Amino acid sequence: MIQIVYMFLVLHGVYSANILYIAPLGSPSHYLWNKVLALELVATGHNVTMLTHDYEKKDVLTNYTVITIEDFYEHTSKHFYIEDVILKGNTIQNILDLHDYAKLTCDYDFQSAGFQKLLNYPQDFKFDLIIFDITGPICLYGFISRFHNPPVIAITAFTLSPHLSYLFTNPLYTSYMPHFATTYSNKMTFLERTLNFIYTYFDIVLAMYISFPYQHQTAIVAFNAPLPDFVETHKNFSLFLINTDFAMDYPTPLLPNIIPVGGLQIQPLKPLSQDLENVFNHAEHGVIFFSLGTNINSKIFTDEDINTFLNVFSKLQEVVVWKFNDSLQNVPKNVFISKWLPQNDILGHPKTKLFITHCGRLSTQEAIYHAVPMVGIPYFIDQNENMARLINKGVAVYLNNKHFTFGNIHGAITEVLRNPKYKYNIKKMSEKFKNYINSPLDRAVFWVEHVLAYGAPDYLNAPSRDMKFYKINNVDVFLFLLLCLLLLCYIFYCVLQISKIFFKQPKIKTN
Ligand SMILES: *[C@@H]1O[C@H](CO)[C@@H](O)[C@H](O)[C@H]1NC(C)=O
Ligand SMILES: *[C@@H]1O[C@H](CO)[C@@H](O)[C@H](O)[C@H]1NC(C)=O
Numbered sequence: 001m002i003q004i005v006y007m008f009l010v011l012h013g014v015y016s017a018n019i020l021y022i023a024p025l026g027s028p029s030h031y032l033w034n035k036v037l038a039l040e041l042v043a044t045g046h047n048v049t050m051l052t053h054d055y056e057k058k059d060v061l062t063n064y065t066v067i068t069i070e071d072f073y074e075h076t077s078k079h080f081y082i083e084d085v086i087l088k089g090n091t092i093q094n095i096l097d098l099h100d101y102a103k104l105t106c107d108y109d110f111q112s113a114g115f116q117k118l119l120n121y122p123q124d125f126k127f128d129l130i131i132f133d134i135t136g137p138i139c140l141y142g143f144i145s146r147f148h149n150p151p152v153i154a155i156t157a158f159t160l161s162p163h164l165s166y167l168f169t170n171p172l173y174t175s176y177m178p179h180f181a182t183t184y185s186n187k188m189t190f191l192e193r194t195l196n197f198i199y200t201y202f203d204i205v206l207a208m209y210i211s212f213p214y215q216h217q218t219a220i221v222a223f224n225a226p227l228p229d230f231v232e233t234h235k236n237f238s239l240f241l242i243n244t245d246f247a248m249d250y251p252t253p254l255l256p257n258i259i260p261v262g263g264l265q266i267q268p269l270k271p272l273s274q275d276l277e278n279v280f281n282h283a284e285h286g287v288i289f290f291s292l293g294t295n296i297n298s299k300i301f302t303d304e305d306i307n308t309f310l311n312v313f314s315k316l317q318e319v320v321v322w323k324f325n326d327s328l329q330n331v332p333k334n335v336f337i338s339k340w341l342p343q344n345d346i347l348g349h350p351k352t353k354l355f356i357t358h359c360g361r362l363s364t365q366e367a368i369y370h371a372v373p374m375v376g377i378p379y380f381i382d383q384n385e386n387m388a389r390l391i392n393k394g395v396a397v398y399l400n401n402k403h404f405t406f407g408n409i410h411g412a413i414t415e416v417l418r419n420p421k422y423k424y425n426i427k428k429m430s431e432k433f434k435n436y437i438n439s440p441l442d443r444a445v446f447w448v449e450h451v452l453a454y455g456a457p458d459y460l461n462a463p464s465r466d467m468k469f470y471k472i473n474n475v476d477v478f479l480f481l482l483l484c485l486l487l488l489c490y491i492f493y494c495v496l497q498i499s500k501i502f503f504k505q506p507k508i509k510t511n
């Protein structure tokens, strides 16, 4: 009965739920992605409290309260060097670095005032739902029981990474699902499949047996409560919303409770600021947009690199709009530099012809959506795998970040600008991406409200979530059948031996 009333209220837009949104992955772009959904939920009439590492201007909206885990980026910039991660650069190291980052985040968060603020909410304070970004650290799972186990929706602005796939017992075929920190496509050689298997299960074992137990132990101390096992906690989760879309990701099986909402961050275009508008107005031959996203600072370039880029740009007829963290001397007339630029609005501008990008997931989604072909300079984590996929689809050209020569940069840019196949391919991709019956953001809001109305949708749960790995994969059945086969062979062998003794053929004389 209560549920029917809830449903009635939701359908008529009166029911206002109190939602706790925890986005603990320290990465500004991931916060921005989550914020889009949070604000949409607020616009739908809900009250959202966001716990994250990013700051928000006071009163960005009524019913949207941001609790910031303060000074996190200052702290990590002293203890976690992205430049180092990039230099070491191999797949195993990237996997280790990600788990390290989770550990560092948890250790920091538990000492923060932001954490205490939410912990000190009144004991009986009630949230109707928790949305939890589970991409990275999960030590804040303690808040689930702290707020009396409301339904939880897991979410990620990332792809379905192997350990999350494992936790949600989604089918995981390492034969055609490349680990995100590799350069492999979904068609792998024998050696690649072997390595991909190793990387994938290395990642899973690290999460299950080292990272999660550590986070669980520190959480028990910080929450001062006997928290349930974190791996078990996932079985309680209602749904898992992931940032993938088959128009741009490889086709893979997904369980019905894992719902793709890829590209939900892409908003309707807003008009450009006056100075940008001027830049675009003067760009007769179009605009090249150059940005390495929010995590990679332009300090990554040496002075020589910068000069080479500027030299190449000065030879082009297009205007280059470059997101660069510092000021620059001797900038050619056709180059516009700024610390912050509205990426979505620039990519959506009809004059934008090329995007020079680090191939982060969010950036590539936005480029595909707006049909802007790319020159990719991947650095780490999933960027190489995204690059491989873009090359595969014929919508981008690779530029090696260790060889920024005039020829390489100029060659990559002119190839994409002058060869029409890149624009053609990405237009096709964009059409597929946009051709949905409901937008990814509507889909995400729909499922959140579905859970608010009906509680956890158990009808979407495969029984695998309560089964052990060996049972799901029938390891015991294989072993049993193998044993039967061996036994059968043995019996057959014995029978043969016995028959040799008893039924010895008398020798037939032939002469
Ligand atoms: C909305 O969220 C804020 C911040 O958590 C909280 O103080 C307030 O009580 C909530 N409002 C309602 C109606 O639940
Ligand atoms: C904020 O939430 C309250 C209930 O929690 C609701 O009555 C009010 O209309 C909301 N305000 C806005 C601007 O959405």
Ligand SMILES: *[C@@H]1O[C@H](CO)[C@@H](O)[C@H](O)[C@H]1NC(C)=O
Pocket (backbone or CB within 6 Å): 149, 228, 229, 232, 233, 234, 236
């Ligand atoms: C699952 O949820 C129930 C209540 O809904 C709670 O009692 C239980 O502790 C939760 N289990 C885990 C492992 O979090």
